[in-house]
Amino acid sequence: MTVRVMLISPTMNAALREARFDGDSPLDRSGRERARAAAGTVPAAGLALSGPSVRCRETAEALGLAAARAEPALAGWDLARWAGRRLDEVAAAEAAEVAAWLGDPAAAPHGGESLSDLIGRTGAWLDSLHGPDASSASFLAVAETAVVRAAVVHGLRLPPEAFWRLDVAPLTLTELSGRSGRWNVGLGRPLTAPPAG
Structure with a gap:
């Protein structure tokens, strides 16, 4: 069975505008x-x-998906003690730790998930959608941008470092489709209202 997974990145909020970790x-x-x-x-x-x-739940509701079920596997990247802090503040106070985090997919100087852990968690969820217990052939999920990026890295079997090269804009649709763990990816279609006639 071909499975279609459509991931929508949430819309902007103050924390995203301020470049806060997991704001x-x-x-x-x-x-x-x-x-x-x-x-x-x-x-x-x-x-x-x-x-x-x-942010994901409110985006889903505003998009008309009020009945969307919360999925724990789609939780944002657990950055533990960095959560809620601005990137520039953390980089100024913990330059070596930020460099390690950016350079080593297994590093978790913040005490939370490493990049490899995030990709593994997201990939396990994605792969669980195949198989005899799959509840549907098509899924639509509002998911944090880090989860969308991790899904693309896993789906295309990219090296973890590729995560840092993927940009996911707010309110865009990324689609993964495939069967038996082999995924094709459609990237970043904007969700925009049609022009007024």
Whole structure:
């Protein structure tokens, strides 16, 4: 059976604008309005899911996916003691630790998940969608950008370092489709409202 997994990155919020690690805060008015405007462009799927963060759940709701089930495997990257802090602050205070984190996929100087752990967790979820216990052939999930990037790295069997080279813009759709663990990827289609006629 071919499985189709459509991942939507959440819309902007204040924490994302401030480049905060895992800044799980509610959507701001602008982000909510952008998501509502894109609601009519969301593709249909057999099962709608959402990462458990406030930002993912509120984006799903604004997109018209209020019934999306929270999926723990789609949780954002666990950055432990860096969570909520700005990247520039952490880099100034812990330059060697940030360099290790960026250069070694197994490093977790923050005390949370390493990049390899994130990719492994996301890949295990993705691969679980195949098989006799699969509940659907198509999935739509609002997932944190780090999870979307990790899914692409896993799906295409890229080296972990490729994660840092993938940009995922807010409110874009990344699609993985395949069977038996072999994935094809469609990257970053914007979810935007059609132009006014």
